[in-house]
Amino acid sequence: MRIAFGKGDKQWTNHSPSKLTEQLKPEIAKFGRMLEFAKRFEAVCIFIPIVRLLKMWGFSDEFRNSMVFPLVALFFGTGNQTPLVSSAIISHVFLNPDLKIFDYSPERLLSDVPETFTFPVLQHVFCAMADQGGYHISCNRPVKRVTRPGKGVEVEDEQGVKEHFDDIVFACSAEIILKVLQNPTWLEKTLLSQVQYYLDYCITHEDTDYMRRMYVGPGQEERIDQDNYFVRQYPEAPEKIEMSFNLSTYQEHMKKGGIENPPPLYQTYYLDASNRHLWTDREVDESKIISKRWMRQFAHTYRHFARWVPFGRFIQGGGPGHCTFFAGSYTLFNTQEIAMMSGLAAAERLGADYPFPHDKLASSQFDMFLGVVHGVTRRNKGNEKAAKDSAAEQEAAVARAKEPKGQKEGSLLKAPILPAEKTAAPSIDLAPPADKQAEIAKKPTSTAAA
Ligand SMILES: Cc1cc2nc3c(=O)[nH]c(=O)nc-3n(C[C@H](O)[C@H](O)[C@H](O)COP(=O)(O)OP(=O)(O)OC[C@H]3O[C@@H](n4cnc5c(N)ncnc54)[C@H](O)[C@@H]3O)c2cc1C
Secondary structure (H helix, E strand, C coil): CCEEEEHHHHCCECCCHHHHHHHHHHHHHHHHHHHHHHHHHHHHHHEEEHHHHHHHHCHHHHHHHHHHHHHHHHCCCCHHHHEEEHHHHHHHHHHHHCCCCCEECCEEEECCCCCCCCCCCCHHHHHHHHHHHCCCCCCCCEEEEEEEECCCEEECCCCCCCECCEEECCCHHHHHHHHHHHCHHHHHHHHHHHCCCEEEEEECCCCHHHHHHHHCCCCCCCCCHCCCCEEEEECCEEEEEEEEHHHHHHHHHHHCCCCCCCCEEEEECCCCCHHHHCCCHHHHHHEEEEEEEEEEEEEEECCHHCCCCCHHHCCCCCCCCCEECCCHHCCCCCCCCHHHHHHHHHHHHHHCCCCCCCHHHHHHHHHHHHHHHHHCCCCCCCHEEEEEEEEHHHHHHHHHCCCCCCCCCCCCCCCCCHHHHHHHHCCCCCCCCCCHHHHHHHCCCCCEEE
């Protein structure tokens, strides 16, 4: 993973020395001491935004705006709320051996280039999972309304089709839950409305000139083809940033398909529409734009840890009939790992066994999540037999994935490039027929995941 922050004199990366890191070396060393402090006094620092702690320790604007904020924004996708991210969380990203993403370098802040790997085509993974499970999945059926009539849950989709379930796991944003859930309890309403969302804008494009103009100085043009992530500050507001990705550098599938130098493909994120006056989206060549999209993103500022995280557990499994669970990265902080863990945690609460007890790191993170977000401990914790069984099961699953039945080309581990018509999900109904819905409704136990 190669990251480039800033431009020209202000540029620094995780792979090469730079003028800026040389100039700010004493502050980089002091930052290491501050991280140790934040980790040691975590119970207090969880409520102190990073901007305040940096000011208390006397860091310069240059160090804050050019190094710390862009870096944290990138780690967490916290965009322009980055100054308000909790300082204890930032200390974990650098110092916690189980959670850290980069090693802190007292010389250059970041000096390692973590290896990245690409997942197989996820659609194939999910289709294989759906094939193996005995459950039913409906796609393209947005939930419009959820009611809890006393026992169980009634879910109505946008077409007005209703189904009844014993339990529900909401895996969409807190905003959407509040929109679709009829008669939320007072506590659900109060707590879910504490999760704060911002409006961002994303353009997918092929405009290499835009990338060069915005992200590199003269003579550094080739960087655009080599680095994965780019972060720049707006000159008029150095504490606000814009992020871009060179998606071509992630296209392992294309290489496997024999395309060594895929054509350039970029994605640029304009953050927090209240800063729209700073955005340069109109400078992207319209003829090179592939798609544009508005998106809602939550930000785990220190307020998130003060007003939502410690209390969210009190609505997990609640509602009439004790049937409602909440999953998604907003339940703790904004990473994909948390999003995945939150789904496994809801499954554990509903009676499923945690699937990776043999994996020490994964299970310790899961236990932490379960404790903080659900206020419970794992049922099979410490059960050696369960751990052994799960390890054997996982090995068998990997072996099955290596030799998929009836698939000559590609597998879960070796992702092929398939023409669009071949990528249609084999086992997932895009719009289930009405008779199937009646069949589903008859099943004795069921859980809806919205
Ligand atoms: C630019 C950027 C870069 C990031 N980089 C990283 C990174 O490098 N590493 C990392 O760990 N994290 C990263 N993140 C954060 C990470 O992507 C998120 O934390 C994660 O994807 C959130 O997953 P989620 O399942 O909670 O929510 P989402 O992925 O938002 O899923 C919610 C789902 O709910 C569905 N939905 C909405 N309304 C309805 C409805 N009415 N009915 C049914 N379904 C509905 C939506 O379609 C969506 O699929 C990044 C985020 C951004 C924006």
